[in-house]
Amino acid sequence: MLDGAGLRTKALRIDGREIAPTDLRQTESSLTIAQSALPEGDFTFSAEVEIDPEANTALEGLYLSGGIFCTQCEAEGFRHITWYPDRPDVMAPFHVVLRSDKPVLLSNGNPVASEKGRAEWHDPWPKPAYLFALVAGDLVAIDDHFTTRSGKPVDLHVWVRPGDQDRADFAMESLKKSMIWDEEVYGREYDLDVFNIVAVDDFNMGAMENKGLNIFNSKLVLSSPATATDLDYERIEGVIAHEYFHNWTGNRITCRDWFQLCLKEGLTVFRDQSFTSDMRSAAVKRISDVQTLRARQFREDQGPLAHPPRPDHFQEINNFYTATVYEKGAEIIGMLKRLVGDENYRKALDLYFERHDGQACTIEDWLAVFHDATGRDLTQFKHWYTDAGTPQLTMIEDWQDGHLRLTFRQETPATPAKATSRRASFRSRSALSAPMATRFCPDRVGDDRGRAELCLP
Numbered sequence: 001m002l003d004g005a006g007l008r009t010k011a012l013r014i015d016g017r018e019i020a021p022t023d024l025r026q027t028e029s030s031l032t033i034a035q036s037a038l039p040e041g042d043f044t045f046s047a048e049v050e051i052d053p054e055a056n057t058a059l060e061g062l063y064l065s066g067g068i069f070c071t072q073c074e075a076e077g078f079r080h081i082t083w084y085p086d087r088p089d090v091m092a093p094f095h096v097v098l099r100s101d102k103p104v105l106l107s108n109g110n111p112v113a114s115e116k117g118r119a120e121w122h123d124p125w126p127k128p129a130y131l132f133a134l135v136a137g138d139l140v141a142i143d144d145h146f147t148t149r150s151g152k153p154v155d156l157h158v159w160v161r162p163g164d165q166d167r168a169d170f171a172m173e174s175l176k177k178s179m180i181w182d183e184e185v186y187g188r189e190y191d192l193d194v195f196n197i198v199a200v201d202d203f204n205m206g207a208m209e210n211k212g213l214n215i216f217n218s219k220l221v222l223s224s225p226a227t228a229t230d231l232d233y234e235r236i237e238g239v240i241a242h243e244y245f246h247n248w249t250g251n252r253i254t255c256r257d258w259f260q261l262c263l264k265e266g267l268t269v270f271r272d273q274s275f276t277s278d279m280r281s282a283a284v285k286r287i288s289d290v291q292t293l294r295a296r297q298f299r300e301d302q303g304p305l306a307h308p309p310r311p312d313h314f315q316e317i318n319n320f321y322t323a324t325v326y327e328k329g330a331e332i333i334g335m336l337k338r339l340v341g342d343e344n345y346r347k348a349l350d351l352y353f354e355r356h357d358g359q360a361c362t363i364e365d366w367l368a369v370f371h372d373a374t375g376r377d378l379t380q381f382k383h384w385y386t387d388a389g390t391p392q393l394t395m396i397e398d399w400q401d402g403h404l405r406l407t408f409r410q411e412t413p414a415t416p417a418k419a420t421s422r423r424a425s426f427r428s429r430s431a432l433s434a435p436m437a438t439r440f441c442p443d444r445v446g447d448d449r450g451r452a453e454l455c456l457p
């Protein structure tokens with residue numbers, strides 16, 4: 001069974017032979033081929049379809065933006081291009097041939113051949129269809145290059161409309177900084193011969209991490225000292241980094257299904273936040289992240305749209321690109337890092353990349369690497385992924401005979417997504433003189449209604 005939407009099907013073949021109409025069952029969103037029509041063992045399925053990018057105003061799949069053909073396939077856009085098993089856990093290498101009268105023809109991976117009106121691209125890294133991309137248009141490039149830590153040369157291009165070339169330098173600098181940072185802090189190197197960024201005017205999301213061909217809303221690429229503010233520069237640098245970091249956290253290791261969206265987004269937001277902290281002021285970055293969290297995510301949690309970072313049901317995945325999945329997802333990673341410490345965090349991440357490279361994973365896989373790398377039981381911590389709502393924390397101080405006794409009570413109010421509240425309380429056990437915040441270990445809290453000692457040095 002293959003997914004498809006709005007396709008005009010011209011021909012369907014197996015090993016070059018047309019499939020008989022009696023072996024096909026087609027609905028508005030799926031195509032089922034009778035088992036009896038399939039040969040034993042491997043076979044080649046081909047579909048010839050007709051689509052109309054000019055009429056595509058949903059900007060999902062292939063569409064036109066100011067005369068430039070471009071794509072957006074996350075989460076379920078590829079099914080608007082052709083029949084395909086459009087699920088993130090179906091990963092394959094892609095070989096793409098483009099024919100067009102547009103002068104610049106781009107797709108994922110490495111360029112294989114190029115002549116007037118024709119270009120061929122090969123992406124050797126297996127990927128889900130949501131990371132597929134193509135661009136065809138009248139574009140000009142800012143060119144640069146990068147050598148990875150292990151000596152691999154990479155061509156870098158930022159593609160913009162003719163006339164915008166002098167506004168793309170900052171984006172290029174940001175890309176190079178991101179590549180260095182990911183090598184130094186996470187040990188992650190880039191893995192293709194070329195990395196392309198394209199700026200287009202019409203784009204639903206801010207930017208998209210398609211393998212080797214990131215597509216950006218032009219406001220997140222173009223800048224000039226005459227018009228850009230400090231905040232504009234910070235945002236461009238942060239988003240370029242975010243999409244680049246997805247190459248490992250999202251592309252090489254992707255999500256098994258869309259319920260796991262925060263696996264790639266929470267982690268990649270956390271990574272881009274850490275990058276900005278290192279590039280600029282860590283304190284200012286933290287303050288602005290907390291302001292955003294309180295202004296957007298806390299409100300989401302207090303309203304009818306409250307949902308856990310890992311939702312357990314959805315009608316339309318596009319509605320789940322939320323502050324809870326992204327920003328709260330990133331806070332959870334931050335807590336995890338604080339719990340296990342910097343050294344153990346790096347150990348766990350190394351294991352994550354080693355164990356799961358090329359796989360489509362779950363939150364359970366993610367937590368398992370922390371358990372296996374550090375020996376820590378994260379059963380209790382996992383509630384952060386499955387509970388909706390902002391926990392309320394109450395602290396009671398009791399100062400007697402030179403001893404300070406602290407009692408903490410934590411309660412997560414009920415939300416529409418989860419009818420019952422979760423409560424826990426715990427108390428310090430000894431005299432305390434150290435600052436509290438750095439000693440607080442929420443994973444030591446007892447179960448739902450239980451009581452547990454607070455972990456103190």
Ligand SMILES: [Zn+2]
Pocket residue numbers: 242246264265268
């Ligand atoms: Zn992202």
